[in-house]
Amino acid sequence: MARFLPRTIRNMLVCASAIGALLTQVPAQAADVSLWKDIQKAGVLRCGAAVAAPYVMRDARSGEYSGYFVDLCRDFGERVLKVKVEFVDTNWDNLVAGLQGGKWDMAMALNQTPERALAVSFSVPATDYQVSLLINKDNPKLASAGNTIGDFDKPDVTFAVMSGTAQDKAISGVIKQGKIMRLPGMDEVRMAVMSKRADVLVDASDTNHLFAVANPGWTKEVLPKPALAKQGVAFGVRRDVSAADLQTLNIYLAQRRETGEIDALVDKASQLANADKTPQ
Structure with a gap:
């Protein structure tokens, strides 16, 4: 039937339909919670x-x-x-x-x-989570190391990490020359670096920071660039x-x-x- 209507009337019907569609969207927009x-x-x-x-x-x-x-x-x-x-x-x-x-x-x-x-929904990050490295700042093997993984990825450098963790997965994907020492718990990982059996402690940046604050005399935190497994830490609503x-x-x-x-x-x-x- 519509094809027999004058063009002006068909245009009016199209406009009316468009307006109706817009009006039906108003309740959905108003449904946002204040x-x-x-x-x-x-x-x-x-x-x-x-x-x-x-x-x-x-x-x-x-x-x-x-x-x-x-x-x-x-x-x-x-x-x-x-x-x-x-x-x-x-x-x-x-x-x-x-x-x-x-x-x-x-x-x-x-x-x-x-x-x-x-x-x-997430807020903007309050802080960032990422895998970080913690070293003994007096370790001669790492005296010239900067903040790239390549600076640490040497045949004579050992990375200590808790086995099976996200940190283990992240560091295993980028280390080509260094040795990776996988241990069952974080106490063992930290002790390996403290006793100098390992050179680099691999952990989440927040818990590595906790350990560094507790041991300011010898620790140095390194946030690798490019970042490893970086995520924002935010509020959820x-x-x-x-x-x-x-x-x-x-x-x-x-x-x-x-x-x-x-x-x-x-x-x-x-x-x-x-x-x-x-x-x-």
Whole structure:
């Protein structure tokens, strides 16, 4: 029937259909959650807390939380949103599911991965996770080493790593000449470097930093370039959170990172963890 209508009428019908299609999109756009307004009405920001030093730590006696993601979550809630902050105890298996189910408003210290991005929205990274190297700064074998893997990949250099870990996979993929000493636990890996049976300790950058803070006299941290297995460590929020809300959190984190405040919080948390004030 439509082919017999005058062209002007057909054009009007097409325009009307287009307008109708646009109108049907409005409810979907309006469905974005105004998370911060809802939290301000409730008066409390709930942060999901899975323990991993120095990001999130919990004192077994007092139940008090510490760590640099805890500091950031508390500061964002109290100073930006001006609400009370509560930390909800959970574990890494349930951290994303609890966020999706509304048990907490933000998940702390999530590594950004494509798989997780299918389930949650990420803030900009507060810090970066990557595999790092830790050496004895007085080791003559490494006196001229810079920060490329090639500087360390020599036949007489031994890399100590915990067997079967992501760090093991990462270092095994790039070492061509050096020896790799695979050990069952991190205590054995660190002892191998301390006793000079190995030259390079291979571990996640955050835990290597903890070890370096505890042993400042002889350690040197190296972040290889190009980076090994680098991922951002961020806050997670529900997928339906509005772009404006996510921007608020991103601006907060970007400013604190650029000013060096987050680096200072990392060092504070590392010292606290090494002092064993927050048993794990």
